[in-house]
Amino acid sequence: MTRIGEGLLKTSSLAIAITALMAGSALSKDAIRICSIDDRSGAAADTGNESYRGLKMAVEAANAAGGISGHMIEMIEYDGKTDPQLSASFAARCAEDDNALLIVGGNPAGPAAAILPIADEYDIPFFMLSAGTDNLTDNPAPWLFRFGPRNAQDAIAYAQLLDEQGFKKVALIYNTLPFGLDSAAAAREHLAEHGISVVAEEGYDIAATDLSPQVLNLKASDAEAVLVFPYPADGARVLKTLDQLQVGKPVIVSRSALLKTLREIAGPASDGILIPNTVDTAREDVQAFFQAYEKAYGEETQPTLYPVIGYDAGMIALQVMARPEVVEAIESGDIQAARTALRDGVLAQAEFKGLQGKEAASYSFADDKRHGSPDQDWFTFTTVANGGVDLVPPDLSKFVPAR
Amino acid sequence: MRSLFRNGNLAIVLIVVVALILPALLSSGYQLRMVSIIWVFALLAMGFNLLYGITGQISMAQQAFFAIGAYGFAMLQAKLGWSPFVALPVAVVIVACVAAVIGLPLLRLRTHYLAMATLAFSLMMVGLTNRWVDFTGGSAGIQIRTITVGDWSMSRAELYYTLVIVAAIGLVIHNFIISGHLGRAMQAVRDDETGAESLGVNVTAVKLRVFVLAAVYAAVGGIGYGLISRQVNPSFGEFPVIVSLLTIAVVGGLGTRFGPVIGAIVVVLAPQALARFGEFETLIYGLCLGVFLIFLPNGLSGVMERLGARMLRPSSAPGRRSVTKNIVEGGAR
Numbered sequence: 001m002t003r004i005g006e007g008l009l010k011t012s013s014l015a016i017a018i019t020a021l022m023a024g025s026a027l028s029k030d031a032i033r034i035c036s037i038d039d040r041s042g043a044a045a046d047t048g049n050e051s052y053r054g055l056k057m058a059v060e061a062a063n064a065a066g067g068i069s070g071h072m073i074e075m076i077e078y079d080g081k082t083d084p085q086l087s088a089s090f091a092a093r094c095a096e097d098d099n100a101l102l103i104v105g106g107n108p109a110g111p112a113a114a115i116l117p118i119a120d121e122y123d124i125p126f127f128m129l130s131a132g133t134d135n136l137t138d139n140p141a142p143w144l145f146r147f148g149p150r151n152a153q154d155a156i157a158y159a160q161l162l163d164e165q166g167f168k169k170v171a172l173i174y175n176t177l178p179f180g181l182d183s184a185a186a187a188r189e190h191l192a193e194h195g196i197s198v199v200a201e202e203g204y205d206i207a208a209t210d211l212s213p214q215v216l217n218l219k220a221s222d223a224e225a226v227l228v229f230p231y232p233a234d235g236a237r238v239l240k241t242l243d244q245l246q247v248g249k250p251v252i253v254s255r256s257a258l259l260k261t262l263r264e265i266a267g268p269a270s271d272g273i274l275i276p277n278t279v280d281t282a283r284e285d286v287q288a289f290f291q292a293y294e295k296a297y298g299e300e301t302q303p304t305l306y307p308v309i310g311y312d313a314g315m316i317a318l319q320v321m322a323r324p325e326v327v328e329a330i331e332s333g334d335i336q337a338a339r340t341a342l343r344d345g346v347l348a349q350a351e352f353k354g355l356q357g358k359e360a361a362s363y364s365f366a367d368d369k370r371h372g373s374p375d376q377d378w379f380t381f382t383t384v385a386n387g388g389v390d391l392v393p394p395d396l397s398k399f400v401p402a403r
Numbered sequence: 404m405r406s407l408f409r410n411g412n413l414a415i416v417l418i419v420v421v422a423l424i425l426p427a428l429l430s431s432g433y434q435l436r437m438v439s440i441i442w443v444f445a446l447l448a449m450g451f452n453l454l455y456g457i458t459g460q461i462s463m464a465q466q467a468f469f470a471i472g473a474y475g476f477a478m479l480q481a482k483l484g485w486s487p488f489v490a491l492p493v494a495v496v497i498v499a500c501v502a503a504v505i506g507l508p509l510l511r512l513r514t515h516y517l518a519m520a521t522l523a524f525s526l527m528m529v530g531l532t533n534r535w536v537d538f539t540g541g542s543a544g545i546q547i548r549t550i551t552v553g554d555w556s557m558s559r560a561e562l563y564y565t566l567v568i569v570a571a572i573g574l575v576i577h578n579f580i581i582s583g584h585l586g587r588a589m590q591a592v593r594d595d596e597t598g599a600e601s602l603g604v605n606v607t608a609v610k611l612r613v614f615v616l617a618a619v620y621a622a623v624g625g626i627g628y629g630l631i632s633r634q635v636n637p638s639f640g641e642f643p644v645i646v647s648l649l650t651i652a653v654v655g656g657l658g659t660r661f662g663p664v665i666g667a668i669v670v671v672l673a674p675q676a677l678a679r680f681g682e683f684e685t686l687i688y689g690l691c692l693g694v695f696l697i698f699l700p701n702g703l704s705g706v707m708e709r710l711g712a713r714m715l716r717p718s719s720a721p722g723r724r725s726v727t728k729n730i731v732e733g734g735a736r
Contacts, residue, residue, distance in 0.1 A: 041685055078678055081685075084638035085628075086674055089437060093675070096433035109542045110638045117546065117633035122432075135536070135543045178533050178542030178637065185536070 031074035032067075032321065032330060034059065034314075035094035037105035037115065038129070042082030043231060046259040047107035051129050051310030052077065053297055055104055058314030068318065069327045076100060084114035091115040095122035099335050101321070102127060102342060104313050107148075107306070109133040109178045119143040123336060125343045127313040130255075130306060133182045137370045143339075145346055146371040147313045147356075147363070148305070149278055149378060151179075155186035157276050157379035158252050162225065163194040167401050171200035171223035171249075173214055175234050183229035183254055199223050206234045215241045218249075224401035225250040228273075232256055236265035243269035250274070250399055258304035263388035270388040274399060277382045278305040278356045278373070281393070286355050302391040303382075305356060312354035316363065319352065320345035411660045414711075415574055418664060422567045432559050436631060439563045441664075441671045442570040443627040447644075448651040448663030449577045450620025456658035457581060458613045459593030461514065463645055464505070464521035465621045467528040470640030472498045472622025473629035474532065477545040487550045495622045502618030503611065510610045513596075525640060532637040544636025547629045557630075566627050570664075573620060578660055580616075589613060653695050656702025665703045 036055055038048035059073045067073060076098050080087035087105075094100040095118065102125040106112030112131035119126035120143055128136070130148035137146050162170065172187055174180035180203070188198055200221035202214035215238070218226055226249050228238050235256055242251060251273045256262060258277060263270045279286055281303045289311065290303050301307070320326060323345045329338035352363040356373065358380065363372030383394035422442075429435055447469055454460050475494030479485045485493070509520045532539045539545065550557040557565070580586050588609050591599035600606050629635045638644075647670050655666020673691075677684040699706060 041682070077681075079681075079684065083643045084636065085440075085632070085643070088632055089433075089440070089675065090678070092433040092436045096431040110636065110641075113543045113634070113636045114632065114638065116543075121633060133542045135541060139543065139546065176530060176533070181534055182536075182541065 029067075029069070029071045029331075030333075031072045033074045033076055033098055033100040034317065035090075035098060035100040035103045035105075036075055036077045037080050037087050037090045037094065037103055037111070038078075039082045039108055039111065040077075040079035042080070042108075044082055044108040046232065046261050047130055047306045048080075048105075050301075050304070050306035051105075051107055051313075053293065054307035054310030054312075055314040056310075057293065057296060057307075058311050058318060062318045068321045069331070071330060073318070080105070080111045082108055082111060084110040087111035088114040088118050091118040091124075091126075092122065095119075095124045100124065101330070101335065101338055102317055104310070104317070105129060106131045109136065109182070112136060116141055116144060124339050125346070127317060129309045129313060132255075133178055134186060141370060143343060144370045145365055147309050147316075147354075147373070149373045150186075150371055151183045152186040152190065153373060153375055153378060154183065154254060154276050155190040156375055157381075158227070158274075159187070159190040159194045159196065161274075161381060161396075161399075162191070162196055162252075165396065165399050165401070167196055167224050169197050169199045169221075169223050170225045170227055171202075171218040171221050172198055172227050172229070173202045173204070173211075173218060173238055174229035175206045175231055176203045177206055177231065179231065179254075179256070180229045187227055187229070204234070204238075206231060208234070209237070211237055211241045212245065215245050215247060218242075219245055219247045223249060225252065227251075228253040228257075230254070230256055230262070232259050232261035233265060235262045236270070239266040239269040239273065250401075252276075255305065257384070258302070258306070258382070258391065260302065263384055266388055268387045270384045271386070273384050274394055275382050275384070275391070276379045277303070277391075278378055278380070279303045279308050280358050280380045281382075283355070283359055289355055304391070308355045312352075312356055312363070315354065316346070316352045317342070320349065323349075411578055411708075414661060415571065415578065418574070418661075419567065419571045422571075423564070426560050426563060435559050435563055437671060437675060439559070439566055439631050440628070441667045442563075442566040443624045443631065444647060444651060444667035444671055445664045446570050446573050446624035446627065447621050448648060448655065448667055449573050450617030450624075451648050451652065452657065452659075452663050453577060453580060453589070453620075454613050454617035456652065456662070457586060457593065458589040458610065460510065460610055460614065461518045462521045462614065462617065463518050464502075464524045465617065465648055466642075466644035467521075467525040467640050468498050468502060468618040468621035469625035469628070469644060470528060470532065470635070470637070471501060472625035473547075473635040473639050474539065474545070475622075476626045476629055477547045477635045478539075480548070481545055487548075491626060494626060495619055498618050498622035499615050502615045506611050506614040506618075510607065510614060525645070528640050529637055532640060540636070542637055544634045546634050547632070549633070550630070562630055569623060569627070573623070574664065577663070581660060585609070585612075650692065652702075653692060654702055656699075656704035659701060659704035659708060661708070662702050662704035665707070669703070 036052055038052055039045055040048045059075055063072050078090035091103055094103050104127045106115055106128040107130045109131040112128050115126055125143050128146045132151040134150045134152050172184050174184040200218050200223055202217055204211055204214050230238055253273050253275055255276055257275045290301060293307055294301050320342055326341040326345050329341040346365055350364055354363055357378040361374055361377040365372050381394055382391045385392045425438055426435060451465050454462055472494050475497045476490050479490035479493055480487060505524055512520050588604045591604050592606050592609050596606050651666030651670050654669045655662030677687055680687055
């Protein structure tokens with residue numbers, strides 16, 4: 001870990017600790033509870049586990065620094081198993097039985113959508129992580145704050161890149177789950193804005209084992225690049241089929257390709273693909289975070305957005321918790337007042353610096369804007385190398401239209 | 404006195420009394436939500452029990468009807484501004500019509516062919532709810548407002564009591580059908596369609612009636628679930644719902660009178676109770692299911708009903724059949 005990076009990471013933890021101490025201190029006070037409801041063993045378990053670990057790092061750092069005004073942070077974790085109704089029931093449990101201050105979670109869109117009305121019903125802040133479906137933040141949801149990018153923001157990023165690199169015609173292939181459908185819809189819209197036409201399009205069932213017919217149609221088209229919107233396992237099948245059928249066009253895969261599962265299954269077939277990422281590995285604090293993450297969990301981790309989203313959500317929650325009005329509400333024992341103060345605190349502070357995005361970017365929330373990430377300066381692109389093992393900065397001079 | 408015991412009427416009364424007292428023993432809205440969901444799944448499972456357990460028609464479309472009922476209820480209010488009291492029966496009628504329309508051609512199929520055809524219908528519904536974003540709200544779904552009349556809004560407790568009453572009516576109809584002429588015709592269809600036809604049973608009519616009735620049970624359950632969740636989204640029609648339904652059948656007991664209720668209790672509460680085991684939760688859940696499949700083929704309901712029958716059997720006539728006879732013959736597979 002570089003000294004500067006380590007310093008930056010520690011500074012943010014220290015800032016919380018100092019603010020907490022300024023707000024008051026006590027030797028033994030009731031713990032503040034944070035609920036984590038995420039997919040820990042279902043189809044999107046990679047995202048849930050990595051985000052949970054990121055969140056845990058933020059909480060452990062705060063506890064090591066004395067908690068918030070002497071209140072330790074207790075994490076209560078539930079595995080939603082990608083089951084929306086189970087996730088919704090856990091959300092009610094967090095709000096009612098666990099008396100949690102907030103809920104953090106919601107990587108897949110389905111469970112996130114199911115938790116939303118529960119958060120509204122029980123008036124508990126819900127920090128939603130990487131669920132990308134655009135309209136999750138379209139409906140009025142006073143207790144919702146989204147930390148991951150919307151699918152439309154991914155689409156804006158790669159439409160800009162394709163335009164800059166001179167692409168005019170592309171092909172889309174996506175699974176027919178909400179993530180794939182929503183991503184494809186966002187792609188159509190934003191590619192059109194850049195004058196890029198979709199010349200071929202294929203949807204497939206996530207359980208489909210043979211994707212040759214779809215891929216052959218893409219190959220037969222005059223597309224200059226292929227955009228893929230999959231989940232991990234089916235994404236690997238798409239990449240292997242593209243490789244086996246020698247499609248020979250540049251490939252962009254949605255953020256699901258950041259997950260180890262996809263790259264492990266696809267192996268060398270994933271080498272060279274371009275993936276939008278919200279983690280800028282040139283940032284020293286980001287490098288320091290991933291070194292600390294690897295040290296904490298004892299395994300090599302590629303720099304993806306999932307642990308960072310959990311960490312950022314946790315850090316922002318802790319920053320707001322340390323505000324005097326939130327501490328006062330917590331100390332009064334009125335959990336509902338504390339939840340309201342936390343929500344209002346997020347809106348009052350409005351802008352937060354996190355590890356996602358480029359150096360200049362920050363999260364911003366408002367009454368009518370509940371997704372924190374901005375449209376610009378948020379995404380970087382990464383590519384896969386060494387047989388699906390490593391995520392490295394791409395050489396964009398080679399990312400040019402296939403002729 | 405025997406008429407009171409016949410067909411499990413006393414058990415129904417006991418279940419309803421316990422259900423009505425239950426909220427007084429619960430300490431939080433979360434717990435009330437969980438017991439409300441039990442009744443929703445019990446309703447869904449009652450329809451499935453009639454269709455598969457008693458009539459032998461394996462349908463994988465129950466979750467689709469569950470979703471259509473909830474979507475119909477939500478959309479009639481959200482898009483047309485209808486009152487929930489009008490939207491509710493109309494949504495149920497819509498589901499009944501859809502079931503009749505798809506039931507006529509599909510019920511010509513048997514066994515796994517019927518399962519596959521109904522599963523295809525379910526997948527179409529899931530695709531529709533996910534893809535037709537402008538109409539269905541896509542994966543974010545549609546919000547369902549609390550039922551309100553003037554200044555009065557239905558509370559969680561009032562919703563729970565309403566669900567108990569609806570489920571109790573559903574259970575009475577379920578048991579009445581099993582005990583009556585239609586129930587015997589259904590069992591005859593299940594055991595041998597040709598034989599049943601030769602005895603004068605209109606097999607097509609019986610199958611279609613039960614298919615529509617099961618869809619209505621699912622629709623009512625779906626509306627209840629929508630009211631509890633305060634929204635409807637594509638997950639209402641997705642695979643985990645049919646998995647829950649099949650698990651209820653295994654745990655509660657397929658073709659039994661009270662299997663849907665007992666199975667629903669276990670299936671709804673078990674994941675909550677096992678949450679404390681963390682990573683081992685799924686393993687424990689799977690092992691328990693395996694135990695049920697191997698050692699309790701009639702499920703918990705089968706065990707309880709046999710115990711009840713043994714207790715009620717007069718000691719002077721050990722060989723005599725119980726008057727309760729709650730396990731429908733051949734029902735449990």
